Amino acid sequence: MMSDAPQDRQVRIFDTTLRDGEQAPGCSMTLREKLRVAKALAELRVDIIEAGFPAASPGDFESVQAIADADFGPVICGLARCNPEDIEKVHAAVRGAQRHRIHVFVATSAIHREHKLRMAKEEIIRSAVGAVKMARELVDDVEFSPEDASRTELAYLAEVVTAAIEAGATTVNIPDTVGYTVPGEFDELFRYLKRNVPGIDDITLSVHCHNDLGMAVANSLAAVHAGARQIECTINGIGERAGNCSLEEVVMALRTRAEYFDLHTGIETTRLYPTSRLVSSITGMHVPRNKAIVGENAFAHEAGIHQHGMLQHASTYEIMRPADVGLSRSNLVLGKHSGRHAFRDRVRELGFELDEFETNRAFQEFKRLADKKKDVYDSDIESIIMNVDSASAGPWHLRTVSVRTASDEPAQATVVLVGEDGEEQTGTASGDGPVAAAFQALERVTGVELVLRNFELHSVSIGEDAQGEVTVTVEHDGASYRGQGTSVDIVEAGSRACLEVMNRLIRRDRRDAAGRKDNSAGRATI
Numbered sequence: 001m002m003s004d005a006p007q008d009r010q011v012r013i014f015d016t017t018l019r020d021g022e023q024a025p026g027c028s029m030t031l032r033e034k035l036r037v038a039k040a041l042a043e044l045r046v047d048i049i050e051a052g053f054p055a056a057s058p059g060d061f062e063s064v065q066a067i068a069d070a071d072f073g074p075v076i077c078g079l080a081r082c083n084p085e086d087i088e089k090v091h092a093a094v095r096g097a098q099r100h101r102i103h104v105f106v107a108t109s110a111i112h113r114e115h116k117l118r119m120a121k122e123e124i125i126r127s128a129v130g131a132v133k134m135a136r137e138l139v140d141d142v143e144f145s146p147e148d149a150s151r152t153e154l155a156y157l158a159e160v161v162t163a164a165i166e167a168g169a170t171t172v173n174i175p176d177t178v179g180y181t182v183p184g185e186f187d188e189l190f191r192y193l194k195r196n197v198p199g200i201d202d203i204t205l206s207v208h209c210h211n212d213l214g215m216a217v218a219n220s221l222a223a224v225h226a227g228a229r230q231i232e233c234t235i236n237g238i239g240e241r242a243g244n245c246s247l248e249e250v251v252m253a254l255r256t257r258a259e260y261f262d263l264h265t266g267i268e269t270t271r272l273y274p275t276s277r278l279v280s281s282i283t284g285m286h287v288p289r290n291k292a293i294v295g296e297n298a299f300a301h302e303a304g305i306h307q308h309g310m311l312q313h314a315s316t317y318e319i320m321r322p323a324d325v326g327l328s329r330s331n332l333v334l335g336k337h338s339g340r341h342a343f344r345d346r347v348r349e350l351g352f353e354l355d356e357f358e359t360n361r362a363f364q365e366f367k368r369l370a371d372k373k374k375d376v377y378d379s380d381i382e383s384i385i386m387n388v389d390s391a392s393a394g395p396w397h398l399r400t401v402s403v404r405t406a407s408d409e410p411a412q413a414t415v416v417l418v419g420e421d422g423e424e425q426t427g428t429a430s431g432d433g434p435v436a437a438a439f440q441a442l443e444r445v446t447g448v449e450l451v452l453r454n455f456e457l458h459s460v461s462i463g464e465d466a467q468g469e470v471t472v473t474v475e476h477d478g479a480s481y482r483g484q485g486t487s488v489d490i491v492e493a494g495s496r497a498c499l500e501v502m503n504r505l506i507r508r509d510r511r512d513a514a515g516r517k518d519n520s521a522g523r524a525t526i
């Protein structure tokens with residue numbers, strides 16, 4: 001057992017869903033989506049949000065700045081390479097948040113030194129020291145990461161970390177960048193640094209693990225057991241390649257095995273499940289059913305012997321209560337006779353705060369669904385709320401879609417859309433299958449042409465009449481977009497997903513056109 005004071009038993013949770021997570025293929029988010037995730041992370045009470053890498057693109061800069069300006073509560077951090085331009089950009093982006101941090105990194109392993117950076121050991125130390133000093137002149141809170149630390153020679157790693165601390169780093173993060181280490185070895189690495197780096201007890205020691213060998217959570221736990229007090233992680237473990245350390249797993253491991261670790265976090269664990277759903281719905285990265293903590297089957301007991309035990313006493317087979325992670329589900333919730341009041345109460349119990357307008361839109365969608373589906377489950381309601389924003393924005397709304405298919409002829413689809421003026425417009429098309437036909441019918445009415453690249457279907461709830469959540473990835477003018485739609489009918493769900501992207505593109509083109517008009521009139525535009 002470590003001998004640090006009781007106040008040092010808190011492990012800070014540094015969430016990098018919006019930076020390392022968002023970097024993963026297929027996980028990119030719009031600014032609006034990033035703001036929703038940042039707000040949810042604040043409600044989850046993470047300590048630090050790494051909001052992005054401002055030097056990566058103007059879009060990244062803008063989203064880090066918007067999240068910092070919204071200032072939801074946690075420390076807002078941005079990532080920078082060890083150069084003045086990157087550091088200045090992070091500073092400009094994060095300074096709107098009351099508490100903000102600059103995170104600088106440089107690779108230190110021999111492989112990276114020789115093949116990527118072509119820099120000598122001393123040069124890397126000089127670059128790290130220069131960057132940390134510059135960042136410290138701008139802010140009080142500076143994190144330093146030696147990238148690929150787990151494959152760096154131990155003595156050299158200690159030298160780099162010592163220099164970074166002397167230069168003013170307040171947090172030193174040790175990344176297992178390629179997910180190479182194993183728990184016993186990583187434990188030794190942290191103990192080695194604790195013994196060999198002067199001043200290490202005066203800063204926050206952090207860990208950042210990737211999951212290439214499926215050990216990101218185990219390695220992060222080994223690090224905190226050996227003295228680290230910050231864990232870098234992402235919701236649902238999303239991230240480059242096999243992903244990062246999963247926030248929900250590492251937090252619940254610390255909580256469930258508190259008698260072993262004697263550590264705690266400030267996470268509001270009842271927000272874990274809703275936050276996981278939000279991130280999977282926004283990114284389209286579905287959580288496997290058997291995923292620990294937030295998977296659909298994580299608390300399901302099938303075997304008769306287990307069910308019998310559970311009925312006698314839940315602790316026979318359950319080490320966590322579903323309610324502790326936000327799964328206080330009454331399973332069957334509402335039906336078509338449920339009123340507004342019952343709906344609004346359930347929405348609140350699920351942890352959502354909707355304003356009057358959003359409640360009205362969500363209630364209309366609920367009624368539409370309850371007409372088609374006997375039992376409306378919590379997951380159906382969550383899905384309505386996740387999609388209500390985009391569905392309500394227009395300009396086009398889907399009234400009906402009907403398809404006719406036969407095995408020996410092309411499918412025929414007819415869509416009826418309602419425009420902003422309330423007028424209905426009908427489009428008809430044929431295609432290789434009902435989805436392709438419906439998409440073409442939508443294109444005929446909206447005038448927006450898309451190329452379908454991917455179509456993913458996921459069941460929202462259970463039963464024969466379960467809703468399907470469709471995520472489409474489409475291309476338009478060489479750029480890729482993702483849309484989502486939900487319905488008990490797969491073709492309708494796909495059409496809603498496709499229409500969501502079409503609406504977004506129309507709105508964007510209108511905004512661009514308005515901007516051009518304003519500019520040509522010599523006025524500033526926002």
Ligand code: KIV
Nearest residue numbers: 105145147148175177
């Ligand atoms: O994996 C990694 O090394 C990183 C650093 C930038 C912290 O993401």
Ligand code: ZN
Nearest residue numbers: 020177208210
């Ligand atoms: Zn990483």
